[in-house]
Amino acid sequence: MGGVGGERPGSLRVGLLDSTLREGEQTPGVSFTVEQKLEIARLLDQAGVAMIEAGHPSVAPDVREAVRRIIGLKREGIIRGAEIVAHSRAARSDIEEAASLEPDRVAIFYGVSDIHLRYKHRVSREEALSIIGEMVEYAREHGVKVRFTAEDATRADYGFLVEAVRAARDAGADRVSIADTVGIATPYAMRRLFESLRRDVPGVEYDVHAHNDLGLAVANSLAAAEGGATIIHVTVNGLGERAGIAPLEQVAVALKRHYGVEVVDLKLIPQLSRLVERYSGVPVPPNAPVVGENAFIHKAGVHVAGVLRNPETYEPYPPEWLGRTRDYTIDKYTGRRGLQARLERLGVRVSEEELQKILQEVKRRSGARWLRDEDLLEIAEEVTGRALRPRPPEEIEALVTVKCEANVYTTSVARRLSVIPGVEEVAEVTGENDILLRVRARSPVELNQVVEAIRGTRGVRETYTMLVLRRIPLSDGARPQAAGRG
Numbered sequence: 001m002g003g004v005g006g007e008r009p010g011s012l013r014v015g016l017l018d019s020t021l022r023e024g025e026q027t028p029g030v031s032f033t034v035e036q037k038l039e040i041a042r043l044l045d046q047a048g049v050a051m052i053e054a055g056h057p058s059v060a061p062d063v064r065e066a067v068r069r070i071i072g073l074k075r076e077g078i079i080r081g082a083e084i085v086a087h088s089r090a091a092r093s094d095i096e097e098a099a100s101l102e103p104d105r106v107a108i109f110y111g112v113s114d115i116h117l118r119y120k121h122r123v124s125r126e127e128a129l130s131i132i133g134e135m136v137e138y139a140r141e142h143g144v145k146v147r148f149t150a151e152d153a154t155r156a157d158y159g160f161l162v163e164a165v166r167a168a169r170d171a172g173a174d175r176v177s178i179a180d181t182v183g184i185a186t187p188y189a190m191r192r193l194f195e196s197l198r199r200d201v202p203g204v205e206y207d208v209h210a211h212n213d214l215g216l217a218v219a220n221s222l223a224a225a226e227g228g229a230t231i232i233h234v235t236v237n238g239l240g241e242r243a244g245i246a247p248l249e250q251v252a253v254a255l256k257r258h259y260g261v262e263v264v265d266l267k268l269i270p271q272l273s274r275l276v277e278r279y280s281g282v283p284v285p286p287n288a289p290v291v292g293e294n295a296f297i298h299k300a301g302v303h304v305a306g307v308l309r310n311p312e313t314y315e316p317y318p319p320e321w322l323g324r325t326r327d328y329t330i331d332k333y334t335g336r337r338g339l340q341a342r343l344e345r346l347g348v349r350v351s352e353e354e355l356q357k358i359l360q361e362v363k364r365r366s367g368a369r370w371l372r373d374e375d376l377l378e379i380a381e382e383v384t385g386r387a388l389r390p391r392p393p394e395e396i397e398a399l400v401t402v403k404c405e406a407n408v409y410t411t412s413v414a415r416r417l418s419v420i421p422g423v424e425e426v427a428e429v430t431g432e433n434d435i436l437l438r439v440r441a442r443s444p445v446e447l448n449q450v451v452e453a454i455r456g457t458r459g460v461r462e463t464y465t466m467l468v469l470r471r472i473p474l475s476d477g478a479r480p481q482a483a484g485r486g
């Protein structure tokens, strides 16, 4: 691969810690239910994240309950691979509560910058070091693995950061998270920080936890991994305090694209993103990298023409990595090739001259929004004078459910219904209803007559009619992807 893309394939040893359930729930306005957390955790595990930070048990009873049940899923073997991490302040009560749930690991965080020491913890550096040592040791006594998080590490005095990490390591922490708590690091500084720490405090593994306040979370995370971090903290859709942390989807794709490392099953990412979007209520903007609606939709004529010849012209990686599809919009930016390809996709053949006219009309008509296929076909019909749109159906199909009177034989009622003209199929069903009918009619009036006949049949107590609008073939092409738009 030429150019600046494709750094050093295979050069990174790195995995993901997903903190959607902990950091992600610290997004203003977000609160997951316990059941939602279990569902998210299972999908994350299926995707293959190395660790799931399930929550901070001391925060609230439902947070504790979610952590407890996720640990339960791990114990039952329903969550198979992911290490389950419980978050904790550097306080005995927090640690005890977290450790009592028996997670794989307790993560203890403590601010190490002078700002945090002075204004938050109100302790001296010496006092901080002994607290860190004591708390890590205390957690270790409970038989769990311990990660120490150097909170606000990127604003800490480097010499003191080294001492803090050493204190944690010597007390038994096997991992240390270096948190860019306010998102002020730059990639180059981040890489050097990790390289230095690995040199100055060997014997522990490092996590990077990068906030996105300046939009640098992904870049900083990758830089940290280049510097030797072996776990990158992420959340689905980049949720978290303020501007959130590095989004799972972006980090995962970047790791594959630049280093050839597949840290999760990329094909599960769209599903994860939609699930978390739904449960968090935080919408994914259309221009979001990787998971946004527009991520693989092309617009300008030049782009579309290029993509039609070879998608690599305007795509950094194929949407197929994610199980997504590419598409392009039809509007005033559309060019001849794109328009022709779209018409062909719609099964419409036009002459060169007609194509030009349709293109002119498209450019004249579309304002801010793109044209739907339906709009495009309407224009094509006007220009060509041929009928191109599918006609409305000549038959109406409906499903009618029937509830029978209490004291009749369902089978007898079904038999009586089966001879009504227009009733095509009769089935006895279980549940709320007793009988299901498939009905065909040539018009709404005729459908009404059939339904009236059904209602008038002896033994029928109640009916409910649903119109079948169109049947969806159950192939891959019917999945609700971006392909339907444009």
Ligand code: HCA
Residues within 6 Å of the ligand: 023, 026, 107, 109, 149, 150, 151, 152, 177, 178, 179, 180, 181, 182, 209, 211, 233, 241
């Ligand atoms: C917090 C702080 C934290 C911790 C990160 C970590 C941060 O919200 O509790 O444990 O790795 O950004 O410093 O999220």
Ligand code: CU
Residues within 6 Å of the ligand: 023, 181, 209, 211, 240, 241, 245
């Ligand atoms: Cu954070």
